[in-house]
Amino acid sequence: MNLPTSTSTDETGTAGITLDRAVAGTALPALSYDVSATTVVLGALASRDWRPMHHDYKFATERNGTPDIFLNTPNLAAWFERFITDWTGSRGRIGRMTFRMRDSVYPGDRMVFSGAVSGSEIDETGCGWAGLDISVSVGDRLCCTCTARVALPTDETDNPWARKSDDWKP
Amino acid sequence: MIDDSALDNQALPERTGPPKNAGLPEHIAALIGEPQYPETATFPVEMSYAYNTLSATENGNPLYWDSEVADELTDGMTMPVATLSLWMRPHRWEPGATKEQVALKAHFDLKEQLDLPEAIMSDNTMILHEPVRPGDVISHHQVLRSISDAKTTKLGTGRFWVIDVEYHNQNGELVGVESYTGFGYKRTAPSTSTAPSTSPENS
Numbered sequence: 001m002n003l004p005t006s007t008s009t010d011e012t013g014t015a016g017i018t019l020d021r022a023v024a025g026t027a028l029p030a031l032s033y034d035v036s037a038t039t040v041v042l043g044a045l046a047s048r049d050w051r052p053m054h055h056d057y058k059f060a061t062e063r064n065g066t067p068d069i070f071l072n073t074p075n076l077a078a079w080f081e082r083f084i085t086d087w088t089g090s091r092g093r094i095g096r097m098t099f100r101m102r103d104s105v106y107p108g109d110r111m112v113f114s115g116a117v118s119g120s121e122i123d124e125t126g127c128g129w130a131g132l133d134i135s136v137s138v139g140d141r142l143c144c145t146c147t148a149r150v151a152l153p154t155d156e157t158d159n160p161w162a163r164k165s166d167d168w169k170p
Numbered sequence: 171m172i173d174d175s176a177l178d179n180q181a182l183p184e185r186t187g188p189p190k191n192a193g194l195p196e197h198i199a200a201l202i203g204e205p206q207y208p209e210t211a212t213f214p215v216e217m218s219y220a221y222n223t224l225s226a227t228e229n230g231n232p233l234y235w236d237s238e239v240a241d242e243l244t245d246g247m248t249m250p251v252a253t254l255s256l257w258m259r260p261h262r263w264e265p266g267a268t269k270e271q272v273a274l275k276a277h278f279d280l281k282e283q284l285d286l287p288e289a290i291m292s293d294n295t296m297i298l299h300e301p302v303r304p305g306d307v308i309s310h311h312q313v314l315r316s317i318s319d320a321k322t323t324k325l326g327t328g329r330f331w332v333i334d335v336e337y338h339n340q341n342g343e344l345v346g347v348e349s350y351t352g353f354g355y356k357r358t359a360p361s362t363s364t365a366p367s368t369s370p371e372n373s
Contacts, residue, residue, distance in 0.1 A: 033228075039226070042225070042226040043223075043226040043227070045222070046219070046222035046223045046225070046226040047223065047253070047256055047259070048219075048256050049259070050262040073291075074252065074253075074255060074256070075223075075226060077252040077294075077296065078223050078226065078227045078229070078250060078252040078253070079227050080252070081227075081252040082227045082228070082229035082231070085229070085233075090231055090232050090233040090239055090243060091243060093298075094251050094298055095297070095298055096296065096298065097252075097295070097296045098293060098294070098295040098296075099293065099294045099295075100292065100293050101291070101292070159243055161244045161301070164300065168299065170297050170299065
């Protein structure tokens with residue numbers, strides 16, 4: 001079986017980027033992925049989502065009235081996480097994500113993640129933050145939007161993961 | 171699928187300030203701000219679920235695959251942050267269960283008690299605090315934050331509500347909060363389309 005291939009630019013790896021790279025308007029490396037039925041089912045089961053519209057074609061089409069089974073939201077969240085940390089590298093620490101679902105992603109779709117930096121700041125604890133506006137589309141269909149707040153190291157020695165309790169304000 | 175096209179330009183419930191609960195039965199209004207359904211996971215956090223999620227999304231973040239990187243950055247392995255809700259999702263079946271287990275019971279309660287048979291979820295916010303680690307045992311509870319006045323959208327007439335789910339580890343540390351905005355409603359006219367015949371909550 002040919003595994004689906006994704007196209008992404010992981011230019012950062014473990015070292016990752018620092019906050020100075022998070023300039024408003026900077027585009028994140030695009031990610032596109034050809035979705036198959038396996039993609040949908042694997043993602044649903046990985047997130048312990050047993051509902052039939054994510055694995056049962058007849059249920060999805062005849063009961064839900066959708067064209068096919070479709071990606072579940074927790075799995076889309078995991079895709080957003082991957083998209084963000086492909087850009088940040090391992091030191092990037094996501095603090096917050098908000099999704100708004102608009103349409104579904106089906107087998108046979110090529111979903112395309114795109115995003116840009118909306119702004120950056122250093123909070124009162126000294127933690128550096130980037131705001132991101134992200135979307136996933138299939139062709140002309142906007143399927144989901146996401147805003148995210150991700151902590152980035154302020155310099156090469158900083159590690160947002162070391163922050164706890166009062167020093168972590170997501 | 172969560173089709174919120176009908177929600178565009180609709181005012182979502184405010185997260186702060188006095189709750190809008192005009193016309194709400196007192197026993198439902200009294201639930202606002204009260205923790206409900208405290209539960210503890212029936213199985214500990216395990217790395218295999220992380221690998222399933224990482225594999226499903228082809229996520230090669232070394233933080234989750236390389237223990238040396240994890241030791242350096244996070245003092246050991248942690249779970250992908252998007253798996254926050256995974257640990258409290260019920261088994262499809264377990265001994266003694268008489269029906270399918272559902273997550274977010276507060277949401278289904280509101281549908282039933284307000285006689286709003288249909289519902290959608292529009293927004294979902296995830297706030298991440300302490301990392302979740304292998305061996306953790308997660309607990310959670312649900313908090314109804316607000317219920318709107320009656321609203322009419324293209325879907326029908328009903329109410330918006332916001333429910334937070336707060337997750338803690340076995341040490342009582344907050345590991346995350348999920349906030350769901352739902353809209354429970356009655357259809358305004360018989361549907362002639364192929365719209366979903368079941369409620370697509372949390373899809």
